[in-house]
Amino acid sequence: MPEGHTIHRLAADLGERFGGRPVRASSPQGRFAAGAARVDGRTLGGADAHGKHLFLGFPGFPGSGDPAGGDWIHIHLGLYGGFTQGDGPPPAPVGQIRLRLATEEAPRVYADLRGPSTCELITDEGRRAVGERLGPDPLRADADPGRAWARISRSRTTIAALLMDQKVVAGVGNVYRAEVLFRHGIDPYRPGKDLTRAEWDTIWADLVELMREGVRNNRIDTVRPEHTPEAMNRPPRVDDHGGEVYVYRRAGMPCHLCGERVRTAPLAARNLFWCPACQKG
DNA sequence: GCGGAATGTAGAT
DNA sequence: TCTACCTTCCGCT
Numbered sequence A: 001m002p003e004g005h006t007i008h009r010l011a012a013d014l015g016e017r018f019g020g021r022p023v024r025a026s027s028p029q030g031r032f033a034a035g036a037a038r039v040d041g042r043t044l045g046g047a048d049a050h051g052k053h054l055f056l057g058f059p060g061f062p063g064s065g066d067p068a069g070g071d072w073i074h075i076h077l078g079l080y081g082g083f084t085q086g087d088g089p090p091p092a093p094v095g096q097i098r099l100r101l102a103t104e105e106a107p108r109v110y111a112d113l114r115g116p117s118t119c120e121l122i123t124d125e126g127r128r129a130v131g132e133r134l135g136p137d138p139l140r141a142d143a144d145p146g147r148a149w150a151r152i153s154r155s156r157t158t159i160a161a162l163l164m165d166q167k168v169v170a171g172v173g174n175v176y177r178a179e180v181l182f183r184h185g186i187d188p189y190r191p192g193k194d195l196t197r198a199e200w201d202t203i204w205a206d207l208v209e210l211m212r213e214g215v216r217n218n219r220i221d222t223v224r225p226e227h228t229p230e231a232m233n234r235p236p237r238v239d240d241h242g243g244e245v246y247v248y249r250r251a252g253m254p255c256h257l258c259g260e261r262v263r264t265a266p267l268a269a270r271n272l273f274w275c276p277a278c279q280k281g
Numbered sequence B: 001g002c003g004g005a006a007t008g009t010a011g012a013t
Numbered sequence C: 001t002c003t004a005c006c007t008t009c010c011g012c013t
Helices: A005-017 A033-039 A124-132 A145-151 A157-165 A174-183 A197-217
Strands: A023-026 A046-052 A053-058 A071-075 A082-085 A101-102 A110-116 A119-123 A261-269 A270-274
Touching: A005 A046, A005 A053, A005 A082, A005 A101, A005 A110, A005 A197, A023 A033, A033 A071, A033 A119, A046 A119, A071 A124, A119 A124, A119 A157, A145 A157, A157 A174, A174 A197
Parallel strands: none
Antiparallel strands: A023 A101, A046 A053, A053 A071, A071 A119, A082 A110, A101 A110, A261 A270
16 A cells, blocks of 8 residues: 555544544554553644654643653554554454554544554654655655755666665655656666756656645556546556556556556566566656 | 465665 | 565465
8 A cells, every 4th residue: 555645645634633632542452552552642743744654743741841842653554554544433453453543532533553564652853863864755845856866866776776765765666666767758777877857857746746646546546648548448457556557567468558568577676567668768 | 265466664694 | 685574455276
């Protein structure tokens, strides 16, 4: 599930449902028991996302004397973590629930977190430190694409690997990297230093649009209007990811634009997908 | 029911 | 470059 759009959507949803309200926090599974106990009963100040990192903020108690005063729950979903949200009282826990959030006052809502690679309690300073390790996030208003360009333009590493490096750009995952390179006809194996500034600016602007759309729809759609199944009179994609894409997980199938077979190869520990005919630039 | 892969990353080697 | 993490879902038997 999780590329940056998923995390930003979660931050928005959790902030809307729990923000400004006292929240019961627990760890039915037990692995986050101490952290949950520390924030249990406190008011959620807000939820924030940077790249694939989610932060739930619990301001310090008034008059507690804490200098910064806050605690954050820092969550990273990893490859298969996820939230299950619902209305009403939370059901009896099923399976391994690392963190359960619930309200006791109406409207009652709950959220269960399973399988995250990270779920830890951090301070304001810790929150800042995580942010400083990450590159600009196309979904954040404070993002500076120039910071990413400074690294890309000096690097012999392939653009496909650079896009997946969270220190360079935060929030892009395997689907967005494959799709954005296809959309601009860029050979995924081109070294970063061979890109032009104009190409990078175009890629960045496209990521901003695609990922915002991803937050809105809670899924990844990258196919332009003229290439949708309806527009091209082809069958829609049928798999669990939902969205329409050009090349991601379409290895061996014909390219929607030229009919060439989509290729796949491991790159930066993941399977890269691309069309060798359309992506020669 | 089992094996494998998956929108990810840290840490060891 | 490899392994561990540890959940879900798919396809195959």
